[in-house]
């Protein structure tokens with residue numbers, strides 16, 4: 001690991017956007033030491049000072065919103081409109097945690113002897129390493145860095161190698177806002193090389209990660225030697241259950257919003273639909289009619305709704321799942337086409353709906369991370385619930401019903417960290433986001449989101 005450069009290419013046409021500096025092992029170790037040594041100084045800023053700095057950071061990002069969104073679209077391929085929305089979403093985490101910085105409360109607890117006092121306080125966990133993915137290069141970074149800084153932690157960001165430019169820009173703006181350079185640092189290079197430097201370091205107290213379940217498990221295992229805190233936001237396989245009393249228009253609009261956001265490359269993306277067989281035909285017809293209207297192309301062109309998938313391995317996984325579904329009796333209700341150029345390095349998958357899906361298909365079990373939606377029918381709601389729960393993933397699940405009792409029943413029975421009832425767009429800075437089972441550990445956002453960067457200290461006073 002000698003450093004040198006990292007090429008950042010545009011997934012919409014394969015063109016080189018920029019070569020950036022790739023940090024050497026020595027540089028990364030130095031950053032880690034610096035982040036650790038600066039903890040005391042950053043802790044010297046009180047909660048109101050940290051809050052003000054975070055707010056200024058958010059304001060600077062808003063001022064540069066258009067240029068940040070353009071860079072994000074160039075490196076990630078996502079449509080410009082979505083990049084703009086993501087910048088706002090990223091800022092919403094900074095704004096939320098700037099407020100939460102002021103609400104880090106301790107407590108006193110009645111003691112068992114009148115001469116004693118029991119006092120519980122909170123303090124920052126220490127230096128945090130944040131490893132972020134390419135699918136939300138801004139929001140996943142601020143969702144980690146903002147609560148860490150708000151809590152009084154210093155942090156080091158390692159963005160995905162496909163999309164480092166957005167993070168680099170955000171970190172520059174943090175420094176411009178007055179957040180000291182050693183409180184938030186960014187390093188670049190290959191995850192597989194940098195990951196173990198983080199996990200083996202005695203100076204890092206917490207690893208926070210968004211990405212694949214496999215890498216999440218690896219990081220957790222590596223972190224066990226030094227007993228680090230971990231937050232893991234991993235893969236998902238979201239079911240959408242559509243009951244016969246559902247508002248079909250809402251179900252179609254919401255399912256499309258979830259499935260085709262970022263070309264399906266979202267961990268809470270609708271991955272499989274279970275629809276009551278009584279309304280399957282009506283639902284599929286309406287869905288297909290709307291999906292066919294989605295415009296595919298280079299995300300920089302205004303009006304494009306589906307950009308390229310990120311890279312060759314993403315494309316391989318998606319196309320293999322489509323082929324597998326067809327070979328097992330699935331039928332293409334729309335889409336199923338590709339526009340790829342292996343030499344140039346771009347891969348577009350047209351929005352695809354697969355009818356007659358069943359549980360034997362890979363797409364009904366594996367995360368797709370692409371614009372493909374299988375539809376499965378059900379007669380009995382309990383069987384649909386059991387199929388929905390029948391996955392190692394437990395991140396997000398959605399259901400559509402206007403029947404209150406059924407809605408609460410589904411809430412109680414579905415084993416997922418995030419549920420959407422007549423709603424497939426649940427993400428919000430003030431809400432706790434995260435998964436059960438192999439979808440991860442911990443929550444990001446909400447009051448839980450800052451708790452994850454705090455240690456509890458108990459003081460016993462008395463005789």
Ligand SMILES: NC(=O)C1=CN([C@@H]2O[C@H](COP(=O)(O)OP(=O)(O)OC[C@H]3O[C@@H](n4cnc5c(N)ncnc54)[C@H](OP(=O)(O)O)[C@@H]3O)[C@@H](O)[C@H]2O)C=CC1
Pocket residue numbers: 131132133134135158159160161162189190191192193194195196210211212213215216218219233234235236266267314317367368369
């Ligand atoms: N939960 C989510 O939101 C995400 C889920 N995924 C799922 O994972 C699949 C594969 O995507 P992929 O991009 O390969 O996901 P990865 O989990 O490999 O990448 C996510 C982040 O982890 C880093 N990383 C990779 N390997 C290691 C390692 N050994 N130690 C430390 N960090 C590491 C990456 O760095 P680098 O880029 O340098 O490799 C990147 O910053 C997707 O198709 C999707 O199913 C992917 C991204 C986000």
Ligand SMILES: O=C(O)CCCC(=O)O
Pocket residue numbers: 133135136139140210265266267268427433
């Ligand atoms: O896909 C992800 O990695 C993050 C989920 C996006 C969201 O917060 O809505």
